[in-house]
Amino acid sequence: MKIIAYGIRDDEKPYLDEWVKDNSVEVKAVPELLTEDNIDLAKGYDGVVAYQQKPYTDGIFKKMDEFGIHAFSLRNVGVDNVPVESVKKYNIKVSNVPAYSPSAIAELSVTGLMSLLRRIPTFEDKMSKGDFRWAPDIAQELNELTVGVVGTGRIGRAAMDIFKGFGAKVIGYDVFRNPELEKEGIYVDTLDEIYAQADVITLHVPALKDNYHMLNDDAFSKMKDGVYILNYARGSLIDTDALIRALDNGKVAGAGLDTYENEVGIFDVDHKGEKITDDVFNNLFARDNVLITPHAAFYTTKAVKNMVQISLNNNKSFIENGRADNEVSFD
Ligand code: COI
Numbered sequence: 001m002k003i004i005a006y007g008i009r010d011d012e013k014p015y016l017d018e019w020v021k022d023n024s025v026e027v028k029a030v031p032e033l034l035t036e037d038n039i040d041l042a043k044g045y046d047g048v049v050a051y052q053q054k055p056y057t058d059g060i061f062k063k064m065d066e067f068g069i070h071a072f073s074l075r076n077v078g079v080d081n082v083p084v085e086s087v088k089k090y091n092i093k094v095s096n097v098p099a100y101s102p103s104a105i106a107e108l109s110v111t112g113l114m115s116l117l118r119r120i121p122t123f124e125d126k127m128s129k130g131d132f133r134w135a136p137d138i139a140q141e142l143n144e145l146t147v148g149v150v151g152t153g154r155i156g157r158a159a160m161d162i163f164k165g166f167g168a169k170v171i172g173y174d175v176f177r178n179p180e181l182e183k184e185g186i187y188v189d190t191l192d193e194i195y196a197q198a199d200v201i202t203l204h205v206p207a208l209k210d211n212y213h214m215l216n217d218d219a220f221s222k223m224k225d226g227v228y229i230l231n232y233a234r235g236s237l238i239d240t241d242a243l244i245r246a247l248d249n250g251k252v253a254g255a256g257l258d259t260y261e262n263e264v265g266i267f268d269v270d271h272k273g274e275k276i277t278d279d280v281f282n283n284l285f286a287r288d289n290v291l292i293t294p295h296a297a298f299y300t301t302k303a304v305k306n307m308v309q310i311s312l313n314n315n316k317s318f319i320e321n322g323r324a325d326n327e328v329s330f331d
Contacts (some may be wrong), residue, residue, distance in 0.1 A: 001024050001026070001027070001046050001047075001316065002025075002026045002027075002044065002045045002046055003025060003026070003027045003028070003046065003047045003048070003049060003312065003315050003316070003319075004027070004028045004030060004041060004042045004045040004047075004048055005027055005028070005030065005048075005049040005050070005311075005312070006031050006032065006033060006038070006048065006049070006050045006051075006052075007028045007030070007031070007032065007033040007034065007036035007050060007051050007052050008029040008030060008031055009031070010043065011258065011304055012075075012307075012308050013028055013029065015304065015305045015308040015309055016029055016308050016312070018309070018311045019308065019312050019313075020222045023312070023316065025312075025316060028041075028045070033050075033052040033054060034048070034052060034056065034059055034060060034110070035052045035057075035060070036057055036059035036063070036098075039059070039060050039063040039064065040063065042064065042067055042069060042274040043067045044067070044135035045067075045069060046069065046071065046319045047069060047071035047072070047073065047315040047316070047318060048064060048069055048071065048072050048073070048315075049074075049075060049311050049312060049315050050072070050073075050075070051074060051075035051076050051307065051311075052081070052101060053081065053263070053264050053267075053268075053295070054081065054264055055081045055083070056081055056082055056083060056086075057083070057086075058083055058085075058086040060086075060093050060188075061083075061086040061087055061089070061090040063088060064084075064090065064092060064164060065090035065091065065092070065260065069092075070090075070091055070092050070318075071092075071093055071315050071318035071319050072087070072092050072093065072094050072095075072251075072315075073094075073095045073096075073220065073311040073312070073314040073315035073318065073324070074094065074095065074096045074097065074311060075097060075098060075307040075311040076096065076097060076100075076298070076307060077098050077099075077100070077206075078206060078207065078234065079094065079096055079206075079207075079328050079330075080206065080207040080234065080236075082094060082328075084330045087330065088330065092166070092323070093318050093323075093324070093327060094327070094328045094330075095311070095314035095315070095318065095324045095325075095326040095327050095328060096308060096311075096326055096328050097156070097256055097307050097310045097311055097314075097326060098326055099154050099306075100298065100302075100303045100304075100306035100307045100310065101302050101303035101306060102154035102155040102157070102158040102296070103140065103158045103302060104297060104298055104299075104300040104302065104303040105107075105155045105158070105159075105204075105232050105233075105297040105298065106158035106159035106160075106161075106162055107162065108228045108232055108258060108293065108296070108297040109159055109202055109204075109232040109256065109258070109297070110159060110162045110166075111258075112230055112232070112258070112280070112291050112293070113142070113200060113202075113228060113230055113254025114142065115175060115256070115291055116253075116254040116255075116256055116289060116291055117139050117140055117141075117142060117180070117228070117254075118139045119139055120139050120287075121288045121291060122288045123137065123312075124267075125288055132308050138157050139200075140164070142166040142168050142200075143166055143167030143168060143169065145168050145169070145199040145200055146168065146169040146170075146197055146198050146199050146200070147160075147163045147168045147169070147170050147171070147198060147199070147200045147201075147202060148171050148172070148173065148188075148194035148195075148197065148198030148200065148201045148202070149163075149170060149171070149172045149173070149202055149204060150172075150173050150174075150191065150194060150201065150202065150203050150204065150205060151174055151203060151205035151233070152171075152172045152173075152174040152177070152178050152181055152187075152204070153174070155204045155232075155233075156170055156172065156174070156202075156204035156205075157178065157181070159202055159204060160172065160181075160186070168200075170186055171186055171187070171188050171193075171194065171198065172186045172188070172297070173187065173188055173190070173191055173193070173194050174187070174205075177189055191214075191219070192222055195219060195223045195224075196222060196223075196224070196286060197216070198223070198224070198227065199223075199224060199226070199227060199228065200227065200228040200229075200230065201215075201227060201228070201229055201230070202230035202231075202232070203215075203229075203230065203231050203232070203233045203234075203238075204232070204233055204235050205225040205233055205234075205237065206233070206234065207234035207236045207237065207305065211236075211237055212236050212237075213236070213237070213238065213239040213242075214238075215229065215231075215237060215238045215239065215242065215243065216235050216239040216242045217239070217242045217245065217246075219242075219253050220242055220243070220245075220246040220252065221251070223246075223251060223252075225251055226249065226250070226251075226252075226253040227252055227253065228245065228252070228253055228254050228255070228256070229252055229254075229255040229256070230255070230256045230257075231255070231256070231257050231259055231270055232256070232257075232258040232259065232297045233259060234259055235259040235260045235261035235262070235263055236261050238257075238261065240260065240261055240262075240280050241280065243255060243284075244280070244283055244284065246273055247287065247289070247290065252273060253289065254289035254290065254291070255284075255289070255290045255291070256290075256291045257284070257290065257292050257293075258292075258293045258294075258295055258296060258297045260281060260284070260292070262278060262280070262281065263294075263295060266278060266281060266294075267294035267295045268294055279323075282313060282327050310326070313325075314326050
């Protein structure tokens with residue numbers, strides 16, 4: 001059995017080598033991301049493992065089919081960049097890693113909120129200029145706030161546990177309710193109730209057609225004044241122009257963002273010595289009440305190890321048995 005893995009970074013290599021040793025399977029590690037230009041390298045292999053934020057294109061799967069490869073395993077959770085029509089047309093089985101570390105994402109979202117509430121970026125900026133005064137940057141305490149968690153899957157639940165640990169009141173919304181949380185009575189019936197009651201709104205849902213720009217002008221208008229917004233999920237959930245308007249008029253007091261709707265080409269790229277030309281991004285980036293991280297919530301040793309090794313397990317299982325624990329159903 002031979003597997004080819006694309007976009008392998010140096011930090012993933014030791015986990016890949018460990019897996020190869022434990023499983024006696026040949027794995028070729030390719031540093032470049034998977035494209036139609038380098039899919040030919042996969043000829044002669046039995047399965048493909050990949051991770052990237054760029055869309056996977058039809059031509060990739062057409063070639064895989066020609067090479068007799070029908071096992072495609074993602075190292076990440078989101079499948080929004082996989083063309084459903086193409087994988088169905090070429091009969092490609094797809095797996096993801098749905099729970100590489102829900103805490104990794106949850107911990108960074110709480111960190112973002114705490115940093116904003118306690119004005120860390122503002123104090124850093126003031127102190128770097130020699131101003132060590134407190135005022136006017138007084139904080140709010142999380143234990144006095146209501147946090148509205150949109151999406152109560154694994155990540156949302158991990159975030160809830162941490163918020164509860166800080167003493168916050170937590171309410172949740174999800175189309176699919178978790179029975180344990182239901183017993184605790186944390187659910188509200190509508191997003192509008194989240195908007196009306198929450199001092200902090202944190203998004204933990206996948207990107208779907210139905211939730212594109214779910215936080216838009218209308219949604220912001222229904223929120224409490226001075227609300228905090230956290231998006232450590234997918235950029236497309238927020239209409240960024242609407243967020244900027246809500247920051248400008250004070251409706252939104254601050255935003256913690258690990259995703260941005262046009263992030264490909266901005267995040268995980270070295271921009272030293274050059275200007276980022278996206279004015280909408282630059283507008284957000286210049287604000288000290290907007291904390292941006294470059295889609296790095298997943299980037300922990302535990303998560304990266306799981307992403308590499310679970311995706312390889314899935315790929316091996318597809319090749320051996322035609323099925324995998326984390327097969328994605330697109331129906
Ligand atoms: C995902 O797992 O889908 C993510 O968003 C993390 C990715 C940047 C590796």
